[in-house]
Amino acid sequence: MNPVVRFAPSPTGKLHIGGVRTALFNYLFAKRHDGKFLVRIEDTDKERSKAEHTAQILESLKWLGLAYDEEPIAQSSRSKRYNEVIESLLKSGKAYRCFATNEELRGLRDNNKIFLYPSIWRDRKKEDIDKKLKDNTPFTIRLRIPEEGVVSFKDEVYGTITTKISELDDFIIARSDGSPTYNLTVVIDDNDMNISHVIRGEDHISNTPKQILIYNALGWDLPIFGHLPMILGSDGKRLSKRHGAVGTKTFKNMGYLPESLINYIALLGWNPGNNDEVFDIDYLINNFSIQNVNKKAAVFDLTKLDWVSSHKIIAKKSSELLELINDFDSSWSSNNRNNDFLVKVIRLIKDRLKTLSDAKNHSYFFKDPTGFDENALKKCWKEDTGGILDQFLSKLKKLDEWNVKIIDDLIRQCVEELSIGMGKLMQPLRLALAGDLIGPSMPELMEILGKEVCSKRLENILEFKQS
């Protein structure tokens, strides 16, 4: 049977890295086994759930390329079904009404160190219950769990996990306003959506026994469970706003490609069983195995993301990369729209980019340098530099052909004639043309800039040094 899995975020915030990983692994599992990948919006917390977050989450999934196979389902649309189930549980005696107040229970916890619900209303006389009902006393509904025994399940990642029922209590499945709680809705929806494999964060391991008890009370078949280890911030704490980049959108805005993020996140808690580290989504689909997921929480490391990112960028065709960069930041080229020119530029700067946003650091292709850094000048501008550049400039002006070879020859010829080292010419030349001492190959840069621009910029720096 083909598996059905789901990603079930609660729309109480942006899609964060942990969510991306859960979504990704569900997606990969589904694709690997020709199954279905579904999305369910868990918006039963009316206060904290926001439509804008739902929109944002779906948009992020789209950006990442994690396409779901059916329209997402929102839990807010399923109250009727939840009520039915609650009713039936009540009728069969698998659940019961509890009239204990919040304060009462909190008192028990704080004062008497009673952490499990002491079954106050579990076996009350009918008269007591009827009286409360008649008085319209608010009540919650609790699951009547077995008296003893254990709940045990085989987790695809963590192995067999066994919990004594004595560690559990008759937990609440419906609040006093009648709304169902998380553990109930998850079970109902996973059942109704025919979810075969529940793959979710490790923070749900402790919920699983409770959910199994609900499955049992309802007489439903259990899905297979697989829990994924957490992703932590660099301080080893759970990922949060404090760590800066948590929302998927932030990574997009920083200029990371979706495939970079996917590639990097796949490596967190999983590996293909060989030394491959840079791969695409198809490779992931073909090699993914939930058995290869490890149990240890992983720390999110931006440095390695950068490394993956630069690999992905270098692997792109220049024309394709140009489109991506234009989409990312149309102003990077100072509104230069000459496509042939821009592709050449990209080719030169490609392996210097960690992210799409780095492209804007190469504005010298489009604008004359606006100033010269003190330190850079001090470093490369010597007594004789003005003269050298002057000579170079006049030779350059006499050229009637303009290409890498010619320019390269000119440079070589010039240093030879003057009996100087390459750097004596190259460094100030670079400073004049690019405003910096680092950058792409000089002849290639010059070819792209063109003879006029190069002459002008050389004149500029000579003038600047004169004044």
Add this chain to the structure above:
RNA sequence: GGCCCGUUCGUCUAGUGGUUAGGACUCCAGGUUUUCAUCCUGGCAACAGGAGUUCGAUUCUCCUACGGGCUACCA
């Protein structure tokens, strides 16, 4: 307080009852380059601690420590 889960270089990880404990990122050194980046070569760097089982434990068991999770009328 209770219960559950985890612990291999700084980080991501591989691995085995006997290995020089492997790879990747970062960092450092060297090479290539006019420079930077890329690329190549080399280097630094780890089995949380203690008992037990064993001829032998990083590997198996237990304990401790540390980290995380759950213990909500959050999800």
